[in-house]
Amino acid sequence: MPDDTHEYDDDAVAALEALAPVPLSAEVALSQEALSQALSRGTRTLLKQPSLVIVVEVPSRDWVGPIGEALPKLASRIAVKTADELQRANKSDQRVGASTLQHLQAGRTVAYVSQDPEAILDEAVLAAADATIVIPPLTAALLRKVIRRVSKQTARGVTAEMAELPLPVILSAIRPGLPARASVANLTRALEMCPAPPVSSSVPLLSDLPLTSTLRSWTDQTMADLAAVRAGTLPADQLVYGVLEGAPGTGKTLLAESLARTAGWSFVSSTIGNWFTHGDGALGGVARNIKDFVDAVLAAEPCIGYLDELDGLPDRATMDNRARDWWTPIVNLVLVEIDRLRRSGKHVLLLGGTNFYTRLDAALVRPGRLQRRVTFLPPQDADEVIAFLRHFLADDLADTDLSPLVRFASGATPAAMEGWVKEARACARAAGRPLQFDDLLTQIVPEDTRSQADIRAISLHEVGHALVAHRLGHVVETLSIIPTGRSAGYTRSKLPGLLLNMEHIRDTATVMLGGRAADIVLGNGAHTGAEGDLEAATRILLAAYERQGLNDSLLYMPAISTRPDPSIVTAVAKDLRHLLDRAITMVNAERELAYDLADRLIASRILTGKEVADCLGDRLRPASGARRSAPLPDTRRMAS
Known part of the structure; x- marks a missing residue:
């Protein structure tokens, strides 16, 4: 019986492949289009000049490699250094790039590619930089161009949400040989498979939350700003970061989550305590957790980042020398990372939460960082008290006059009111009957057992x-x-x-x-x-x-x-x-x-x-x- 298998000589295969045209990959097309969009005639000329230092800032870490590989094709004598993280040396994280400056002495221009040049590149590099080129985030228009370059067809149905997918997901969806519609279908499927971190459906919408007049005014303005950023009519760096401050139980975290759910933005949260309990708790581990939180917020855009227990970062002005030596690098890094969020140009809003606003470091709440102070107070008048009670009661006691409770509930936090309602319902269930007014009154004004x-x-x-x-x-x-x-x-x-x-x-x-x-x-x-x-x-x-x-x-x-x-x-x-x-x-x-x-x-x-x-x-x-x-x-x- 004849053998149907065939053996191919490796050298022959290589020769055949060399003759075949190499299809344009999505990575190459994206790099070329992004650089074409970012480079003016003047900056193109700069890349070809001798002995210059050029910093190229890219939208995220995933962009560093593709842009780094594309740059040498624009100028033959350019030396490219990619820098996407600090270098670990002598048990500490060190900035990078100083050694690459030696190429200047040979008359070569050096280009540094990084998603965060100010935090990663050596001070000597930043001081020597002759120009900075900023690669803007991917847009739907640029994504359409990439698909057209790869497929040689017009791409229809590309959305802004597709452009916000992680870069590796986008590049794997756009493949040589696929028609444009198939690439768009892949991106559509990726949106379903890789959604942004969801806000739980149990979190109420803002329209369903009882809010004091002050908070309602702030949420209305913030919602308008988030919508304008999403629509492209307001630059992302115009969003005002802020601190939600108030007593425990006033609803700070819930409101931040509700804001994200109502706006259709993702929600990424962390606490100062988590930075110490996840990992070894040493300075390096805490620093990595801080950067991971910011990276997660950036990757989940459009995103509201929420940092709770903000007062866990001490005020440097009140620390003794021993505490200052340990805490100053941590506080400084948090400030740098907030600035990185602001400079990223991505659709992100950062909020902090604290019970003790007066303990916060002045640099943390200065203009440009967490500058807006949003104060949470208990319900301030009878109408607000009743509105909060009605919210937690839902359909219970719908026809009952709650005004007799106002005197006793005035000044209580929303968390306390929710607790009263839960306890009252538990008592009613134990008695095998619907909730009654007296069940709630007993929780708000319990029987006094004192002498x-x-x-x-x-x-x-x-x-x-x-x-x-x-x-x-x-x-x-x-x-x-x-x-x-x-x-x-x-x-x-x-x-x-x-x-x-x-x-x-x-x-x-x-x-x-x-x-x-x-x-x-x-x-x-x-x-x-x-x-x-x-x-x-x-x-x-x-x-x-x-x-x-x-x-x-x-x-x-x-x-x-x-x-x-x-x-x-x-x-x-x-x-x-x-x-x-x-x-x-x-x-x-x-x-x-x-x-x-x-x-x-x-x-x-x-x-x-x-x-x-x-x-x-x-x-x-x-x-x-x-x-x-x-x-x-x-x-x-x-x-x-």
């Missing part, structure tokens, strides 16, 4: 705060003996302004000590319930003396030592004693009125600011004095 003596002591303590605050011109907003977290009760009042002088600081400390004064004058003496008040009063007085120049010295003491000066400690202790005596005098002068207010508080469990003001009357002494500028110690709202 009558404790309830009265707590009421007297809070009344002391309220009375002193009202008499000193601070607006009391809420007075409550309903337990919340670790607090047995609270008095919420507003500070007199944004900029406080020393008299304002002492008045505020007096309000904080009003509870201890009431314990002594109205109750059975000082007790442990004033610990938080003493801490807060001590901190604002220390800040006035040590940081804000509101005593006889203008020295900023943390710049000299991390420990308080003994003389300042003595002065603050003396101030605290004097201010407590002042509060005691104020409470003692109105004992009967204070007892009356305490009785009302015990009966109602919570009083509004108006009810407090009606009881105490209008005999108040407005805070006064020369207004010297002093930074607000911590927050405009004080609760004790």
